[in-house]
Amino acid sequence: MSRIAVFFVLVLFSCQGQSTNKAQQKTDTVDAKIIVPKNNTVSCEQVVTQLVKSSNAIAFSQFGDTLVQAAVAYLGPEKLTIKLYVINDISENPLEKRLVEHAVGWLEFHQKTRQLLDITNDPDNPLILRYDRRIAQEHDLSKLCSSTTAMTKSSKGHTLWDVMLDEDIKFNGKLDRFFTRSDFEKVFGRPDSIRLLKDESPCVTIFDTEAPDDKYLYKSGSRFETSGDRVAVEEFWFLNGNFITYNGIRIDANTTMQDMKRLFPTAVRERQEMDKAGKLWLITLLQDNEGILDGHIKMYFKDGKAQSIHWWSPC
Incomplete structure (x- = not known):
């Protein structure tokens, strides 16, 4: 009788262990999906804009996050250079718009460290920005933006650096x-x-x-x-x-x-x-x-x- 009781206890613990392991595996899987969702419909521009808008870039304190737009100016092997700009109407005729871009800030996103730096005021002494790091975890910007050649190079093949109009x-x-x-x-x-x-x-x-x-x-x-x-x-x-x-x-x-x-x-x-x-x-x-x-x-x-x-x- 005692042998039967011992066998029953062992079976009970074994079932509980398998149930606990399955529950833990299920939780890990859900968490993984939350952290790294598979989304192939977003564009480089959308993700970069979302990442930048979640930051405390200097330009936002001066122009507001609704006016400032973001675009990848250069894509290198280790970092993205991001141009922040606003669009102004410089036409003297109110009936005819003449829209031009004006750069108001420059950022660097280092893909290995996932640091977002504001280099607007002093490129040699950048400001480390806060931003929603889940965006960088969920998307590989290097792969996502590598096909966006129009954002990194012009039709003439020049690297898009600073512009003087x-x-x-x-x-x-x-x-x-x-x-x-x-x-x-x-x-x-x-x-x-x-x-x-x-x-x-x-x-x-x-x-x-x-x-x-x-x-x-x-x-x-x-x-x-x-x-x-x-x-x-x-x-x-x-x-x-x-x-x-x-x-x-x-x-x-x-x-x-x-x-x-x-x-x-x-x-x-x-x-x-x-x-x-x-x-x-x-x-x-x-x-x-x-x-x-x-x-x-x-x-x-x-x-x-x-x-x-x-x-x-x-x-």
Whole structure:
């Protein structure tokens, strides 16, 4: 009788153990589904936007999370560079909208550590952001965004770095990049010298007219191209008090590379030393948000301060 009782107890414990194990396995499976759901319908843009919106990025305190939008500007093997931007209507005609993007922040998402960094103010000393880490756990951003080539590269194959739009620039706080000959003399005075384009033999021109009387105007190191009464800036030097404003921010001979980080953090981080003898540093800026234009803007720095800005186009 005692042997039967012992056998019954052993069977009872065995059944309870199997039941407990099955319950534990069921709980683990449910938890795993909650943590890592399989969702193949979301896009890279949707996940990145969701991740960024859950963070305490600096741009949100200035513009609000409803206005700020996010897009992957560059996808590298270890990190994603994310552009934060707002869309503004710069049209002077209320009946005709003219929408442009303005960058208001830059983030980096490091895929290995899953750190989200705000590099807007100082790329060398980024701010570590808080965000909903479940989003990064649920989605492999590297795989999800790798096929989104339109977000990482333009149709011309250029990496989308920082953009400097002509319409946001004012020369000496007054002139757009294109203006008239009378405007030139009002703001800059008479040119120091004048040369015909045909004598300079440039490989590419701004107005592309090839007119025999097209000229270059030189003033305080700067070079301006003319065609008839039209004038355009080709190269502008920050000499004799000359300056530009970009979105209302002044850039002149006292502007440092550190100052430029606030406007163009990616370009500053990817700067190149072009002239070893003169120690000229160069940052490169695209001229449009879509990356369609072949040319770009080069800004040179000497001894850590802005020296000149040049509109470059391939021959």
